[in-house]
Amino acid sequence: MADTTTTRPIIADMPHMPGIDEQSVESDRVLEGGDREMILNLGPQHPSTHGVLRVVLRLDGEVIRACDLVIGYLHRGTEKLGENARYVQFTPWTDRTDYISAPSNNLGYIMAVEKLLGITDRIPERATYFRVILAELTRIASHLVGIGTHAMDIGALSMSLFTFREREMILDLFENYCGARLTTNIMEVGGFQRPIPDTFWEQTREFLRVMPERLAEYEKLLNANPIWIGRTKGIGYISREDALSFGLTGPLLRAAGVNYDVRKALPYLVYDRLDFEIPLGENSDTYDRYLIRMEEMRQSLRIIEQCMAQMPTDGPLMADEPKFVFPPHDAVMFEAEAMQRHFKLVIEGFSPPPGEVYVGIENPKGELGYYIVSDGTPHAYRLRIRPPSMINLQIVNKISVGTMIADLIAILGTIDMVLGEVDR
Amino acid sequence: MPMFDEIKGFGVTFKRLFRKDLTVEYPDERRPLEERFRGLPVLRTDPETQEAICVGCSMCERICPTQCISMEFTPANEGERDVVIYTLDAGRCMYCGLCAKSCPVDAITMSNAFELSVTSRDGLIYQKSQLAEIGATAREYFAQ
Numbered sequence: 001m002a003d004t005t006t007t008r009p010i011i012a013d014m015p016h017m018p019g020i021d022e023q024s025v026e027s028d029r030v031l032e033g034g035d036r037e038m039i040l041n042l043g044p045q046h047p048s049t050h051g052v053l054r055v056v057l058r059l060d061g062e063v064i065r066a067c068d069l070v071i072g073y074l075h076r077g078t079e080k081l082g083e084n085a086r087y088v089q090f091t092p093w094t095d096r097t098d099y100i101s102a103p104s105n106n107l108g109y110i111m112a113v114e115k116l117l118g119i120t121d122r123i124p125e126r127a128t129y130f131r132v133i134l135a136e137l138t139r140i141a142s143h144l145v146g147i148g149t150h151a152m153d154i155g156a157l158s159m160s161l162f163t164f165r166e167r168e169m170i171l172d173l174f175e176n177y178c179g180a181r182l183t184t185n186i187m188e189v190g191g192f193q194r195p196i197p198d199t200f201w202e203q204t205r206e207f208l209r210v211m212p213e214r215l216a217e218y219e220k221l222l223n224a225n226p227i228w229i230g231r232t233k234g235i236g237y238i239s240r241e242d243a244l245s246f247g248l249t250g251p252l253l254r255a256a257g258v259n260y261d262v263r264k265a266l267p268y269l270v271y272d273r274l275d276f277e278i279p280l281g282e283n284s285d286t287y288d289r290y291l292i293r294m295e296e297m298r299q300s301l302r303i304i305e306q307c308m309a310q311m312p313t314d315g316p317l318m319a320d321e322p323k324f325v326f327p328p329h330d331a332v333m334f335e336a337e338a339m340q341r342h343f344k345l346v347i348e349g350f351s352p353p354p355g356e357v358y359v360g361i362e363n364p365k366g367e368l369g370y371y372i373v374s375d376g377t378p379h380a381y382r383l384r385i386r387p388p389s390m391i392n393l394q395i396v397n398k399i400s401v402g403t404m405i406a407d408l409i410a411i412l413g414t415i416d417m418v419l420g421e422v423d424r
Numbered sequence: 425m426p427m428f429d430e431i432k433g434f435g436v437t438f439k440r441l442f443r444k445d446l447t448v449e450y451p452d453e454r455r456p457l458e459e460r461f462r463g464l465p466v467l468r469t470d471p472e473t474q475e476a477i478c479v480g481c482s483m484c485e486r487i488c489p490t491q492c493i494s495m496e497f498t499p500a501n502e503g504e505r506d507v508v509i510y511t512l513d514a515g516r517c518m519y520c521g522l523c524a525k526s527c528p529v530d531a532i533t534m535s536n537a538f539e540l541s542v543t544s545r546d547g548l549i550y551q552k553s554q555l556a557e558i559g560a561t562a563r564e565y566f567a568q
Contacts (some may be wrong), residue, residue, distance in 0.1 A: 089489040092520035158437060165446055172458070178521075179462035179534060185520040193525070194460075194566070220436050224429030329566045332528045339528060346483045346526045 037065060040405075044073050048153040048409045051419025055396075055412075057405065064408060067400045069393060074423035082383035086349035087113050088189065090383075095183035097385060098421040101142040103134045103174065104363050106187035111268065112359040112370035113189055116352040122319045127191030128269050129311035133204070134174075134186060135269075135361075136300040136307075140211070141170040142364035142416075143293045150290070150413030151222060154231045154406075159221060166214050169207050176200050190325035191318040204308065211301055215294060222290070232286035236399050236411040239284070246395045249388050250366030251296065252415065255281030255289040262362040274306050286414040293416075324350045349378035365389050365416060385424060389417035459563075462521050462534040464514060465493075466559030467552065476556060478531035480505035484523035492516035493523060510552035514540055524565035533565040 042048075042055040049055065052073035058066040078097055082090045094109045095102040114120050148163030171181040177200050178186040222228045238248070243256035253260055261278045263271040279295035281288035319325055326345055331338035354376040360369040366388025373382040392415050400408050448455050457463075465484075468477050480497040492513040497505040524533050537558050542548055 085489055089487060089522070092489055092518055092522065095520075096518075162436075168446075175458045175461065177460070179458065179460035180519060180521075183518065183520070185522075197459075217436050221433040225433055226430055326525070329525075342526075342528060343481075343483070346487050 042405075042408070044070075048412060049419075050149060050412070050417065051422075053393075053412075053417075053419055053422070055408070057408070059405070062404050062406075064400050064403055064405065067397050067408070069396060071390070071393075071419075071422050074419050076424065078424040079383050079385060083380050086378045087352070087380070088345070088349055090380075091187065092183065092185045095185055096420060097387065097424055098142075098363065098365065098368070098389065098418045099182060100145050100418050101138040101364050102182060102184045103186045104138040104142075104361070105368065106184065107131055107135050108359060108361045108363065108368045108370050110187040110189055111361065112357055112372050113352070115357045115359055116355065116372055116374055117189070117321075117324050117350070118353075119190065119319060119321050119324060122321055123191055124316045124319060125270075126312045126315045127317045127319075129307045130192060130196065130317070131187065132269050132271065132274075133304050133307045133311075134177075136303045137170050137173060137204075139300045139364045140297050141167045143297050144170075146364070146413075146416035147218070147290060147293055150410075150416065151228070153409050153413045155227060156222065156225070159218065162214070162218060162221070166211065169203070169210070173200060173203050173207065176203060188318075188326070190321055191316070193318055193326060193329065195317065201308070204304065208301060208305060212298070215297060219294065229287065231406075231410055232290060232414075234283075235286045235403070235407050236414055237283075237285050238395060238399055242395065242398065243284070246398075247391050248366070248395060250362075250364070250392065251289050251292045252366070252392050252395070254278065255292050256284040257281060262360055262367050266360070268359075268361060270307070270310075273310065274303050276303050276306075286410050289414050351376055351378050360386065363388055365418070365421075366392055385421075387421045387424060389415075389419075390422040390424075393417045393422055457536050461536055461538075462519050464535050464537040464540060464550075464558065465512060465517065465519075465521075465523050465532050465555075466535040466537070466562050467510065467555040468531055468533055468559045468562055468564070469556055476507070476531070476552075477529055478507050478510070479529055480507040481528065483526040483528065484532050487522045487526040489520065489522065490516045490518055507552065510555065512550045512555060513548060514550060515545055515548040521565070527565070530564045530566065533559065533562050535559060535562040 038059045040057045040059055042057060044052040044054040054070040054073070056068045056070060057064050076096070078093055081093050085093070091106055091109060094105040098105050111120070114123065144163040144167045148160035151159035174184050174186065175181045176197060177194075178184050238252065238256050240256045240258060243253050243258060248256070249260065257280055259278060259280055262268070264278055276299045279292045279299070281292055318328070322341055327338035327341050332342045333339070352374045354374055356371070356373040358369055358371045360367045367386065368388055369386030371384040371386070372380050375381040396411060396415060400411055403411070469475060470477055480495065482495055485493045485495055494509070494511050495507055496509040497507045500506045519534070521534050535558055540548070
């Protein structure tokens with residue numbers, strides 16, 4: 001008899017896996033009628049897992065009996081890096097958690113640091129509006145990738161080509177302001193150091209003009225498509241109770257009918273001054289979550305339009321907080337104080353007062369939280385990221401039982417996780 | 425008409441046939457880079473005197489989150505420093521632009537160089553002369 005531990009060593013190393021018990025590892029369990037259950041590894045290299053997620057499935061024919069997620073293939077110790085880097089140095093690392101929506105991640109971290117420093121109220125209004133614009137552009141970009149890859153996984157390849165076309169416009173906007181497209185490092189403590197070029201506003205207006213008709217195009221492609229409806233309607237149902245007890249946030253929670261959006265529940269920046277709606281779902285299935293993402297993009301366009309109208313045209317972009325904020329670049333060469341400040345901030349960084357803060361913002365995927373404990377040194381004592389993707393992903397174990405393998409692909413798509421954030 | 429809704433999608437695809445291509449035939453044709461594009465960090469030289477601008481204050485070395493910059497210098501006349509060795513490990517660099525932001529004299533800047541593939545890892549380590557060569561035409565990081 002063949003030694004099963006050598007044929008399936010990786011599973012045998014994980015006897016604690018909840019869905020897959022030891023018995024099923026030793027030999028495929030025999031079902032009624034003589035059929036055998038089968039263990040199947042989906043991933044970590046499977047394209048539909050959007051990264052390096054490994055899903056271990058126990059199958060009866062094509063029906064999933066148990067499912068277990070194995071994560072950690074992309075673990076880089078981001079939280080630990082945050083404890084070893086000075087506050088300014090850590091911002092580029094936050095790009096690399098949820099790499100589809102880097103500016104939103106920057107924003108969460110920067111807001112947490114500003115709260116720790118106690119300068120949240122000192123940020124100029126112009127910078128605050130600009131932050132909202134960038135965050136909402138990020139939301140659109142992230143939902144475009146989410147819907148595009150989701151549709152591609154279940155057969156609508158052209159959808160991903162259409163959505164990536166519009167995402168390109170947003171990436172061009174990021175490149176225009178900060179020079180990078182994906183890992184932006186766009187936010188700074190205190191506001192923004194570089195002025196906003198006029199071309200940025202031109203391109204944004206162009207984007208706002210083009211986008212509504214493109215959204216209508218997507219809806220024409222998918223909303224009434226019989227294959228899309230067949231693959232998404234009624235698939236991946238999450239009950240309201242489950243959504244709450246699993247701690248889901250973002251479109252998944254709102255599709256279950258729970259009206260929770262950090263932008264409305266605990267308004268930050270200028271969201272309390274803006275007029276926008278939070279779309280809610282009724283059926284809590286994959287199709288509903290797709291509709292919610294589409295509607296959220298429309299609301300984001302509205303927010304950007306309002307921000308552009310309300311934003312002061314003149315005024316500083318950087319807070320006047322000499323102790324924590326880099327001086328204007330021109331002053332560094334010519335003013336002694338500015339140069340001393342600059343050198344001190346680069347060499348030592350700033351030391352926030354001891355204490356702890358938690359800041360949660362509405363990332364495209366859900367509530368993104370940054371928890372920082374400071375011990376009064378230039379490094380964080382503890383930095384913890386609440387990743388919406390990871391917490392949303394945990395529901396897959398429950399909702400995939402009893403479905404087909406092909407439905408699991410749709411479920412993973414609708415969760416819209418980014419493995420960089422799941423594993424951090 | 426429910427039947428009409430179902431075939432609307434084909435209309436979108438069909439219309440697309442008659443529009444202009446969006447794809448770019450990359451090596452032959454390049455999309456224009458934005459003015460603030462962040463490529464490989466390079467060292468600038470003074471356009472008038474053709475001398476290196478770097479004064480060896482090592483600010484970039486200190487702020488780099490990945491420690492990809494390393495430099496050695498010797499004391500020169502009147503408290504100045506001569507930068508003897510300046511290396512940039514592009515294999516570690518994450519193009520965040522903090523070095524260019526921290527430079528008080530605009531010596532280091534983010535260039536437009538992004539085609540950096542090499543066949544060995546040693547090729548990713550740039551010496552001072554190589555960085556100066558690429559940086560000869562680079563604009564200031566904070567230039568508008």
